[in-house]
Amino acid sequence: MKKQILPVTAILLILFMLAAGCNKGGSPYYKSEITETVRFDGTVLQYLESQKGIYDSMVVVIKRFPHLEQLLSSPGSMTVFAIPNAAFQVAVTNFNREREKLDSAPLYFSPNDLSRPDSGMFHYLGLEKLIARYIFNRVYTYEELAVSTTGLRSPSILGYDMNLRAVQQNAVGAIKDGPKVIELSDMNNSIFNRFWKSALTSTIAAVQTSNALVHTLTQNHEFGFASFADKLLEPSWDRTGWTPIAWHSQYLGSWGGTVAHALDNDGDTRWHTLTSNPPPLPLYFTVDMKKTLLIGGVTIQCRKDGGHDGSPVDFTVEFAPEGANLADSSVWIRHRFDYSQTVDNASIKLPHKFFFTPKVEARYFRFIVNQVFSGRLYTDRPYSNLDEIWMLY
Numbered sequence: 001m002k003k004q005i006l007p008v009t010a011i012l013l014i015l016f017m018l019a020a021g022c023n024k025g026g027s028p029y030y031k032s033e034i035t036e037t038v039r040f041d042g043t044v045l046q047y048l049e050s051q052k053g054i055y056d057s058m059v060v061v062i063k064r065f066p067h068l069e070q071l072l073s074s075p076g077s078m079t080v081f082a083i084p085n086a087a088f089q090v091a092v093t094n095f096n097r098e099r100e101k102l103d104s105a106p107l108y109f110s111p112n113d114l115s116r117p118d119s120g121m122f123h124y125l126g127l128e129k130l131i132a133r134y135i136f137n138r139v140y141t142y143e144e145l146a147v148s149t150t151g152l153r154s155p156s157i158l159g160y161d162m163n164l165r166a167v168q169q170n171a172v173g174a175i176k177d178g179p180k181v182i183e184l185s186d187m188n189n190s191i192f193n194r195f196w197k198s199a200l201t202s203t204i205a206a207v208q209t210s211n212a213l214v215h216t217l218t219q220n221h222e223f224g225f226a227s228f229a230d231k232l233l234e235p236s237w238d239r240t241g242w243t244p245i246a247w248h249s250q251y252l253g254s255w256g257g258t259v260a261h262a263l264d265n266d267g268d269t270r271w272h273t274l275t276s277n278p279p280p281l282p283l284y285f286t287v288d289m290k291k292t293l294l295i296g297g298v299t300i301q302c303r304k305d306g307g308h309d310g311s312p313v314d315f316t317v318e319f320a321p322e323g324a325n326l327a328d329s330s331v332w333i334r335h336r337f338d339y340s341q342t343v344d345n346a347s348i349k350l351p352h353k354f355f356f357t358p359k360v361e362a363r364y365f366r367f368i369v370n371q372v373f374s375g376r377l378y379t380d381r382p383y384s385n386l387d388e389i390w391m392l393y
Helices: 008-020 044-050 056-062 066-071 085-101 124-134 228-233
Strands: 078-082 152-155 161-168 180-186 197-200 212-216 243-247 270-272 283-301 311-320 333-338 351-374 376-378 388-392
Touching: 044 056, 044 078, 044 212, 056 085, 056 124, 066 124, 078 124, 085 228, 283 311, 333 351, 351 388
Parallel strands: 078 212
Antiparallel strands: 152 161, 161 180, 180 197, 243 283, 283 351, 283 388, 311 333, 311 351, 351 376
């Protein structure tokens, strides 16, 4: 039987159809062809508003904050990562699943979504911190970011560090011959990228408005970089810039050891006091939060690696206002928490939350260890340590 040979034109057509099939919705390849920058005659906020059914949730959140609305409506040179509605829907769904476990009513971005009489709206401050991570006070193009293989560390508009990186992905049958996109990463207050959460743009083609360059994130991104539920279920203050100004002692090692290591969002590092001939309890450190905050509680994370000796189980948190003489004991407002009678080897490694009323306005806080854990409790244990400490709204 004589074999039939396909003509060259038919082969080319088949290859073209196979290549076209690589653009799959919901993946980073979706609509990732490179095109020229599109120009929009108006501000970035006007552009987002004009894209009905695409960025409605992002517009709703921005308009919660008059200063953000004004910023995105004013002359300037910004970069904005546009967040599709699907990204907010994923975040809300996951958040309300956690709320349901706590027998709490669902929360939403818009009053139009309230499904129960006891439904509510999201915490304004938590939303502002998250939406700000997608906005930068200068223009970033793919070409500029492509100069570095590790990306560019840059503060977003509220000073929170993000990382922007140009990425050329793999295509079928070729290495690094695929779509060119931008990777936006939440650095999670850590220099180690294993703790980062990342999102990709759907294309390097951007929209140039009168005041911003707009990059569009993929449909499968989750607003808040997969930390939305954690941050809004337990809203804590951003610790960027917080500076230790005094401490009992620090003991450097593979675990870090400085007070700053209790503020770095790295679960593998911690503050640790000296273990050789230190003075007795109590032990302490003091932190300058750089501005006055309204604080309603504290969360501490003791050691999670199984070495629980020295973990605080009875501690005091003291607060002082801006301009106070910190050497004057009368300026400090004190809250003491003792959970020594309820903790054991299993529960000591969990985060522990403590709330107080009324809330305290303070610029400085001092963490004082009164008693520590070591299989059983010691009031005179010679050292202490702490993985992380957060201040709650």
